[in-house]
Amino acid sequence: MSAVAGSATLRDRPATGAHETRADIVVVGAGPAGIAAAARAADSKRRIVVLDEAPNVGGQIWRHRSPATLGSEARAWIDRLSRTNADVRRGVAVVDVVVTGDAGDITVVAERHLGGVDVIRASALVIATGARERFVPFPGWTLPGVTGIGGAQALLKQGATFRGKRVVIAGTGPLILPVAASLTDAGARVVLVAEQAPFQAVRDFAISLLGQPETLLQAAMYRLAFLRTPYAMGTWVTVASGGDRLTAVTVTNSRTTWSLPCDFLCTGYGLVPNVDMARFVGCTTADSAVAVDERQATSVPNVFAAGEVTGVGGVALALVEGEIAGATAAGVARIDPSLGRRRQSLWVVARRMERTFALRQELGSLARDDTVICRCEDVRRAAIASLADSRQAKLYARAGMGACQGRVCGPALELLFGWQPGTVRSPLEPARLSTLSTAALAGAASSDAVHSAGS
Amino acid sequence: MPPRPSSSAAAVTISADGRSVRVPAGVTVAAALLDLGVSTFRRSVSGEPRAPLCGMGTCYECRVTIDGVAHRRACLVTVADGMHVTTAATAEERQR
Numbered sequence: 001m002s003a004v005a006g007s008a009t010l011r012d013r014p015a016t017g018a019h020e021t022r023a024d025i026v027v028v029g030a031g032p033a034g035i036a037a038a039a040r041a042a043d044s045k046r047r048i049v050v051l052d053e054a055p056n057v058g059g060q061i062w063r064h065r066s067p068a069t070l071g072s073e074a075r076a077w078i079d080r081l082s083r084t085n086a087d088v089r090r091g092v093a094v095v096d097v098v099v100t101g102d103a104g105d106i107t108v109v110a111e112r113h114l115g116g117v118d119v120i121r122a123s124a125l126v127i128a129t130g131a132r133e134r135f136v137p138f139p140g141w142t143l144p145g146v147t148g149i150g151g152a153q154a155l156l157k158q159g160a161t162f163r164g165k166r167v168v169i170a171g172t173g174p175l176i177l178p179v180a181a182s183l184t185d186a187g188a189r190v191v192l193v194a195e196q197a198p199f200q201a202v203r204d205f206a207i208s209l210l211g212q213p214e215t216l217l218q219a220a221m222y223r224l225a226f227l228r229t230p231y232a233m234g235t236w237v238t239v240a241s242g243g244d245r246l247t248a249v250t251v252t253n254s255r256t257t258w259s260l261p262c263d264f265l266c267t268g269y270g271l272v273p274n275v276d277m278a279r280f281v282g283c284t285t286a287d288s289a290v291a292v293d294e295r296q297a298t299s300v301p302n303v304f305a306a307g308e309v310t311g312v313g314g315v316a317l318a319l320v321e322g323e324i325a326g327a328t329a330a331g332v333a334r335i336d337p338s339l340g341r342r343r344q345s346l347w348v349v350a351r352r353m354e355r356t357f358a359l360r361q362e363l364g365s366l367a368r369d370d371t372v373i374c375r376c377e378d379v380r381r382a383a384i385a386s387l388a389d390s391r392q393a394k395l396y397a398r399a400g401m402g403a404c405q406g407r408v409c410g411p412a413l414e415l416l417f418g419w420q421p422g423t424v425r426s427p428l429e430p431a432r433l434s435t436l437s438t439a440a441l442a443g444a445a446s447s448d449a450v451h452s453a454g455s
Numbered sequence: 456m457p458p459r460p461s462s463s464a465a466a467v468t469i470s471a472d473g474r475s476v477r478v479p480a481g482v483t484v485a486a487a488l489l490d491l492g493v494s495t496f497r498r499s500v501s502g503e504p505r506a507p508l509c510g511m512g513t514c515y516e517c518r519v520t521i522d523g524v525a526h527r528r529a530c531l532v533t534v535a536d537g538m539h540v541t542t543a544a545t546a547e548e549r550q551r
Contacts, residue, residue: 053512053531054511054512054531055483055531055532055533060511065481065482066481091531091532093512113527113528113531113532114521114522114524114527114532115524132509132511132513133509133513135508142499142503142505143504144494144495144496144504144505144506145494145506146508147506147507147508147509147510148508148509148510150509150510150511151507151508151509151510151511152510153510154509154510154511154530155485155486155489155507155510155530158482158483158485158486158510158530159479159481159482159483159486159487159490160482160485160486160489160490161489161490244494244495244504245494245495245504245506274513372499372503375499375505375508375514375516376499376500376515377500378499378500378501378503402500402515403515403518403526404513404514404515407513407514408508408509408513408514430515430526
C-alpha cells in the first residue's frame with residue numbers, strides 16, 4: 001500500500017517525465033543469470049521487470065543481432081523468457097536503487113539511453129549484473145586500436161568488421177582462444193595469441209577439462225591448431241605504440257622481447273564481478289564478489305544475486321544460480337536439490353580455473369610514471385604512487401572520479417598498489433540532470449512511504 | 456518479435472560527422488564508426504585520442520554525441536535511419 005502512495009506522488013508530478021511501474025520482482029541484467037531468474041520467477045506468476053543496458057538480451061556471452069546466430073541453449077532460454085509475461089526493457093541504465101528497510105520496498109531508477117526515465121517499484125531485487133574485463137595498465141594501452149578481448153568479441157558481434165586486420169591477442173584465461181577463433185573466422189589475421197599463464201599451468205588445466213563438457217574451448221583449441229595461429233604461453237605485451245592509433249606492440253616471455261606490427265591489440269586479464277550496485281545497496285562482498293547463501297540471497301533482505309556477480313564461473317553456473325535466485329525471489333519454498341548440487345560442482349571447476357590463470361607479478365609493474373592509470377581523468381601513475389589508498393587517489397588525484405566510476409582503474413589500482421575499491425555512490429552511471437531530479441523524487445517518495453507505513 | 460534473417464542485408468542512412476553514409480541495419484554506432492575508419496571517438500581530458508575499449512558499456516571510452524545528446528556510449532546504441540552522430544573529429548574541425 002505504501003508503495004502505491006509513493007507512486008501516486010510521482011504521478012502527480014508529470015514534469016519529471018518518469019514512467020513508473022509496479023512489479024513483484026525487478027531483475028537487473030539480462031545475461032544468462034538474469035534470463036534464468038526472470039524465466040523461473042515467471043513460472044510462479046509474478047510480475048517481473050528485467051532491465052539491461054544492451055540493445056538485446058543475452059548479456060556478453062549470448063550477445064547477438066539475430067537469434068539465428070545463437071546456439072541452441074541460448075535460443076531456448078531467450079525463447080523461454082519471451083514466452084513469459086516479463087516486461088523486458090533494453091537500452092536502460094540503472095542509476096539509483098533504494099531499498100527501504102524490512103518492508104521489501106525497492107525502488108529502481110533507470111535512464112533510457114536516448115531519453116526517458118523508468119521508475120520501478122518492486123518487492124524483490126535480483127542483481128545479475130555480470131562481470132567486466134580486467135584491464136592491466138601498460139604504456140600505450142589508451143591508444144585507439146587497443147581493445148579488450150571480450151571487447152573485441154563484443155564489437156565483432158555488434159557488426160564491426162575485422163577482415164584483413166592484423167590482430168595481437170594478449171591476456172589470460174579461457175576467453176582468449178574462442179575470441180581468437182572467432183576473429184580468425186571473421187577474416188582477421190591473428191598474428192599472435194599470448195597467454196600470460198605459464199605453459200605447465202595451461203597444460204594441466206587443459207588436461208583437467210578432458211572430463212568436462214567445455215566444448216567451446218576445446219573446439220577453439222582445435223581450430224587454432226588447424227589454422228596454425230601462433231599461441232605462446234608465459235608471454236605478455238609490455239608496450240603498445242603508435243601516434244594517433246596503435247601500430248605495433250612489444251611482447252616478452254622474460255627471456256626474449258620482440259616487436260610486432262599490428263592494427264588491433266585485444267588485451268584482457270580475466271573478469272571482475274560487477275558488484276557496484278550490490279555494494280551500493282549494502283550487500284556484503286567476499287573476494288570481490290557478492291556473498292550469497294545457498295538460495296542466492298545476499299546479506300540484504302529481499303535482494304538476491306546470481307551469475308558472475310557472485311564469482312566468475314561461466315554460463316552454466318550463471319544459469320543454475322539464476323534459476324535458484326528466480327525461484328527464491330518468487331517465494332518458492334522448496335527448490336530442486338539437483339540445482340544446488342550442480343551449482344557446487346561447477347563452482348569447484350571455476351575456482352580451479354581462477355588459480356590456473358592467476359596474474360603474474362610482472363604485470364603489476366608495466367606502467368611507467370607517465371602511464372595513464374585512470375583513463376577517464378587521465379591520472380598518471382606518478383600522481384598516485386605515493387598515496388595510501390583508493391580513497392586518497394580519488395580525493396587528491398581524481399582517479400576513479402570520471403565517467404566509468406572507477407570500473408576500469410579500480411581493479412588496476414588493486415593490482416598495482418593493493419588498494420581495495422572505495423565507496424559506491426549514486427548515480428551508479430553518469431546521468432542527465434533531469435534523471436537525477438527524478439531519482440531524487442523517487443527516493444523521497446520511498447521515504448514518505450516508509451514514514452506513512454510506520455506511523 | 457519473429458527472427459528476420461534477411462534483416463542483416465538491410466541498411467540505414469546515418470550522418471557521421473556530417474557525412475551521410477549507408478551502414479548495415481542492426482549494428483551499433485561503435486561498430487559502424489569503426490568500419491567507417493573512425494579511430495578517435497573522443498578526446499580525453501588531456502587531449503589524447505580514445506576509442507572503444509570494453510565494447511560493453513563499462514569504460515565510457517566510446518562516448519559520442521547522438522542526435523544532439525552528448526556522452527552517449529556508442530557501443531550500447533543501435534544505428535537508426537536518420538541518426539546524427541558526432542565524434543571528437545568534428546568538434547576539432549569546428550575549433551580550427
